Amino acid sequence: MTGTSLRSAYCVAALSVVAGCATVGGRGGGSPRASLRASIDSMVGTAAFRNAHWGILIVDVERGDTLYSRNAGKLFMPASNMKLVTAAAALAQLGADYRFRTVFSIGGELRDGTLTGLIAVDGRGDPTMSAAAHGGDALAPFRDIADSLTARGVKHFVGEIRAGHQFRDPAYGFGWSWDDLADDYSAGVAELMFNEGSFRLIIGLDSAGHIETTVTPNVGYPSLAGGISALDARDSARVEHVHVAPLALTGPMQYEGAMMRGRRDTLDVAFPDQRRAYLAALEMALRARGISVVPRESRATYPLHEIFTYQSGALAELLPLMQKPSQNQIAEMFLRTIALERTGVGAADSGAAVIARQLVQWGASPDGYVLRDGSGLSRYDYLSPETIARVLTAMRRHPAFPAYYAALPIAGVDGTIRNRMKGTPAQGNVHAKTGFVAQARSLSGYVTTADGRMLLFVALCNNWTAPVRDVERVQDALAIRLATFSERRR
Secondary structure (H helix, E strand, O other): OOHHHHHHHHHHHHHHHHHHHHHOOOOOOOOHHHHHHHHHHHHHOOHHHOOOEEEEEEEEOOOOEEEEEEOOOOOEOOHHHHHHHHHHHHHHHHOOOOEEEEEEEEEEEEEOOEEEEEEEEEOOOOOOOOOOOOOOOOOHHHHHHHHHHHHOOOOEEEEEEEEOOOEOOOOOOOOOOHHHOOEHHHOOOOOOOOHHHEEEEEEEEOOOOOEEEEEEOOOOOOOOOOOOOOOOOOOOOOOOEEEOOOOOOOOOOOOOOEEEOOOEEEEEEEOOOHHHHHHHHHHHHHHHOOOEEEEOOOOOOOOOEEEEEEEEEEHHHHHHHHHOOOOHHHHHHHHHHHHHHHHOOEOHHHHHHHHHHHHHHOOOOOOOEEOOOOOOOOOOOEEOHHHHHHHHHHHHOOOOHHHHHHHOOEOOOOHHHOOOOOOOOOOOOOEEEEEEEOOEEEEEEEEEOOOOOEEEEEEEEEOOOOOHHHHHHHHHHHHHHHHOOOOOOO
16 A cells, blocks of 8 residues: 555545544434444544554443454563563562562671672662663763662772572573674563663764764773774775674674764664673772772682672652663563562563463463563564553552553653644543554553543554554544543533
8 A cells, every 4th residue: 555545545544434433422423432442443444554453441440341342352562561571560569669689798898898708799689770870971870879788888999799599591581682782672581780781882974084982871891992993994085984893692792884084973882791791880980989999700609798788769659660761671680680589589480470370360360471572572472452452441449550550651751652633632641652663563551531430441553554653543542532531511
């Protein structure tokens, strides 16, 4: 179908929404619910979506009424709608007041301000050691940790800073795309995470053809020395571009691309090793606070003495860091932390087993989900609209619902839907989670109708060939339609 035909198809769907609104409360125009069903059917039933797989469910939680259902029991790849499940399970299993704890211990000898031996860092998935959680300053919490060491008399350190290993499974989720693993959204996870697993690399090419790089936050890891080099730089009179060679999963960091002279390119890159990145940030903070550090590896074993514990904010306060920007690594740390706290094993499959039991307690059918990770990056994740609706219903009745609801992106206001549904009745009203991986687009959450009733809605689409924006338009139109829905008779 041509672009013109697709736009025309959407216009028909949009007109159906308007027509549906016009019949609400009218005489002889059918019931408001019948009109709602007809308008949604027209939106998803166009030729543009002939090959698409739509799953839609709309429920009035307080009344227990289903207003619309399409393929509600079928399985869909949810993409980041998986985070709705992960966030709900974290609140249910860990509690809204749960705080992530990182225990610091020392071993060896502390004499006259010099600690010779070992600093051991035992993390449990704290997701807040980042610029996003600390007003743009990723090193702020590490300076606080350094101050705690200083307060305990440590002025010089000779030895090794060592990370614990509470998360036992691979850093990457089951079914993640291998060709995305260098990107920030696919960063591997560990019990010690720095800056949500990634750094920003700015590469510039000056007028003379020299490469300039800036790293933020720069903690000296990974080293870029010799890693970015011109493979094809010619004189400025003849050529405007330079080629630099792609980040390998192992070996030197290299990129490949073209840059114009006098221009810059910005890349958000995953740290190759999360624990090393965390320890590098800690060592930098120690030096910044005046603690001299002389690295010295040792195979010696030392009795460890716990000296302090660093704690995150409460879980309820951390949810927006995951939900509004759809941050994958936080979701993965939540999953493994659920596992660690409930089973003693910090592994994704253990966390998935705990969440599966929780879903059954919430009334989900055991064949209504397949859980492989916490973020939805895996292409082996599957949820039915009914399962998502069960989660949204359970959270609507949960004491922590205000935190769950507030953490969701708000249409036309913030998060991943800040630029969607602007200037409509959905703006500031719809609180919903997006989801997007190849051939999977999701929008699910809560909306308040024109009658002041809160509905939950699930709108999943898989396996289309129309432009992605056409799928989003239908999901937005659905949310707007619900925001204007009324059953009052005039």
